[in-house]
Amino acid sequence: MIQITIISGKGGTGKTSLTASLVALSNNTVIADCDVDASNLHLLLNPEISETIEFKGLKLAVIDQLKCINCGLCMEKCRFDAIKDYVVNSNSCEGCGLCVYICPVKAIDFIDRVCGYAYISDTDFGPMVHARLNPGMENSGKLVTLVRQKATEIAENNNKNLVLIDGPPGIGCPVIASLASINAAIIVVEPTLSGIHDLERAISLTNHFNIIPLVCINKYDINNANTDAIRSLCLEKDINILGLIPFDNKVTKAMVEAKSVIKYDPNSPASIEIKKIWSKLNDIFNI
Amino acid sequence: MKIAVASGKGGTGKTSVAVGLALAAEKSQLLDCDVEEPNIHILLKPNILETEKVEVQVPRIDDLKCNYCGDCAKFCQFNALFVVGDTAMVFPNLCHSCEGCIEVCKQNAIVYEPRCIGEIFIGKKDEIDVIYGLLDIGEALAVPIISAIKKKSIGEGIIILDAPPGTACPLAETVKDVDYCILVTEPTPFGLHDLEIAVEVVNQLGVPIGVIVNFAGVGNDEVYKYCKEKNLPILMEIPFDRKIAELYSNGIHFSLEMLEWKKNFSRLLKKICEVY
Amino acid sequence: MKVAVSSTGNKLESMIEQRFGRSPYFIIIDTDTMESEIVSNIGTGYAHGAGVGASQFLASKGVKAVITGNLGPNAYGALRAAKINAYTNFSGTVIDAIEKFKNNELKEFSSPTVPSHTGTGNTVSGRGQGRGRMR
Numbered sequence: 253m254i255q256i257t258i259i260s261g262k263g264g265t266g267k268t269s270l271t272a273s274l275v276a277l278s279n280n281t282v283i284a285d286c287d288v289d290a291s292n293l294h295l296l297l298n299p300e301i302s303e304t305i306e307f308k309g310l311k312l313a314v315i316d317q318l319k320c321i322n323c324g325l326c327m328e329k330c331r332f333d334a335i336k337d338y339v340v341n342s343n344s345c346e347g348c349g350l351c352v353y354i355c356p357v358k359a360i361d362f363i364d365r366v367c368g369y370a371y372i373s374d375t376d377f378g379p380m381v382h383a384r385l386n387p388g389m390e391n392s393g394k395l396v397t398l399v400r401q402k403a404t405e406i407a408e409n410n411n412k413n414l415v416l417i418d419g420p421p422g423i424g425c426p427v428i429a430s431l432a433s434i435n436a437a438i439i440v441v442e443p444t445l446s447g448i449h450d451l452e453r454a455i456s457l458t459n460h461f462n463i464i465p466l467v468c469i470n471k472y473d474i475n476n477a478n479t480d481a482i483r484s485l486c487l488e489k490d491i492n493i494l495g496l497i498p499f500d501n502k503v504t505k506a507m508v509e510a511k512s513v514i515k516y517d518p519n520s521p522a523s524i525e526i527k528k529i530w531s532k533l534n535d536i537f538n539i
Numbered sequence: 540m541k542i543a544v545a546s547g548k549g550g551t552g553k554t555s556v557a558v559g560l561a562l563a564a565e566k567s568q569l570l571d572c573d574v575e576e577p578n579i580h581i582l583l584k585p586n587i588l589e590t591e592k593v594e595v596q597v598p599r600i601d602d603l604k605c606n607y608c609g610d611c612a613k614f615c616q617f618n619a620l621f622v623v624g625d626t627a628m629v630f631p632n633l634c635h636s637c638e639g640c641i642e643v644c645k646q647n648a649i650v651y652e653p654r655c656i657g658e659i660f661i662g663k664k665d666e667i668d669v670i671y672g673l674l675d676i677g678e679a680l681a682v683p684i685i686s687a688i689k690k691k692s693i694g695e696g697i698i699i700l701d702a703p704p705g706t707a708c709p710l711a712e713t714v715k716d717v718d719y720c721i722l723v724t725e726p727t728p729f730g731l732h733d734l735e736i737a738v739e740v741v742n743q744l745g746v747p748i749g750v751i752v753n754f755a756g757v758g759n760d761e762v763y764k765y766c767k768e769k770n771l772p773i774l775m776e777i778p779f780d781r782k783i784a785e786l787y788s789n790g791i792h793f794s795l796e797m798l799e800w801k802k803n804f805s806r807l808l809k810k811i812c813e814v815y
Numbered sequence: 816m817k818v819a820v821s822s823t824g825n826k827l828e829s830m831i832e833q834r835f836g837r838s839p840y841f842i843i844i845d846t847d848t849m850e851s852e853i854v855s856n857i858g859t860g861y862a863h864g865a866g867v868g869a870s871q872f873l874a875s876k877g878v879k880a881v882i883t884g885n886l887g888p889n890a891y892g893a894l895r896a897a898k899i900n901a902y903t904n905f906s907g908t909v910i911d912a913i914e915k916f917k918n919n920e921l922k923e924f925s926s927p928t929v930p931s932h933t934g935t936g937n938t939v940s941g942r943g944q945g946r947g948r949m950r
Contacts, residue, residue: 474781
């Protein structure tokens, strides 16, 4: 089983649109959307949810007002300033349990909290796992891990040979969890100065974790000089460029129709290039 | 006056709006709270005047005092401590600095010591004070860097905060004590979906919201319908314009070349300052 | 000697789970008596530090060796501190792993096989070193 994660340092580079198109081109794939705090892939793949799994993150402290003697020790000791007027603010509480431990009258309960949900579903292009973190909750690698675990389980049980992972933005904990034990990472970049900067950060992240980076330049024709700069950067670092996708307004039109660009117009300029990318991936990984 | 510029989805032009507002003010502080992928300094190229390491406090166990009872490891919700036999270990990268282990240790064998997780930079570009931070590669916790950036700003004048993407705790940390939050979106299903989640987070924090629609004209009108329904004012529409995209790709803010936009941003800033 | 195998299922015929900290089950087998105990891994429930949590749990069970797929540096450090030997990069069934272990056919690994999920990876900067006495 091959696992490939699609990432981009910066959001909005077309990562999800590319993922949806690659999914549409494949026929034996499990889809894992690991962008759990702003997932979008489901908007293009119309999944039918067959199973919902509760996701419990860190616990939450709750003060029993009947037992509380208003001594203020919890407010003094909480390092997250999460307790005001003897009430725990669930947005600030990190679930460390310190107040529960120090309360002299045992007035603080430590309860499980549901921080989000993972969903298993069917799409026209194969099984999919995605998730939604409740707004403002701490995102840990745990929900990403849960999504990936369900996806690989489905792949193993159904003899699927590819797990395509739509990764979260950034370089923090969720991204790292989406990169653990994969075969390669596709970094999607736009030819902008900040895009190049983010690409460099993403490459050092993949190097750091010994993962093969593959680069895809999206809207390459909005700035040819920057595209050339990315080309030489990749050449210098010996990184394979999978493809150069032209600016194509069909991509947005497809999105408005809730479709991948491949399904919306298989002969549009972006679709033609994405097909080439897909066949390159096939050559590299024998999918 | 603290104004946060946020968006659930990345790549909606949040940074462009934040920089546009800062450039329109006579004098401002601009805080880049996206510490995983900061971009403002690339657009503005400020002179860096000062850098500062960001440290968090993590436990160290004194071998001479430790009796390997394991209470600290049992207590730690983050599994940052490990005790077995006559070995006690600290995994500083898992620590959230709650100081609970110090409380539970009956031997007083635990002390806190600093550990560096990133850096913040304080710079100046004309009349804009720019503060941004960088999380070290491989580190997981962005929030301490965001709060270090916020602590560096002096609390007066016009302060613009460029929020990190996503809707998890780094966003909440950035927005929690601001006066006003601008959410930048695009008129597409992705934009709408992420706007809805961001609105939920910002509402929870009790901060008033206005919306800017970027790339206006590319998608459909669902975002407008949503804003009308939720009573969210549309503060500005920025059309999809190849010129803006090309200027951005070269690291030039469009309001510097297309002067009508400088006026638009300064009008918007004035309006927000009058009302809030 | 007690050996723990990370397992995808709750049977001796189940396949080995490639992840250690977030393995659904551990099957603990006493290689002298071949008695086995199946435990759900509490580590899957941790938001953070699943590998360290699982190591702590297995140490408390008196386990002396672990057979798994991949091991991150945090878990590796914890197992080493607990003097539990780690045999990694194994795929196949649990019972197969135990047979190979008994025949001394498994190779002990001396370094983590995957980067830490939260950690500093190869550029070690004060990560997970034993800070206690290791006699």
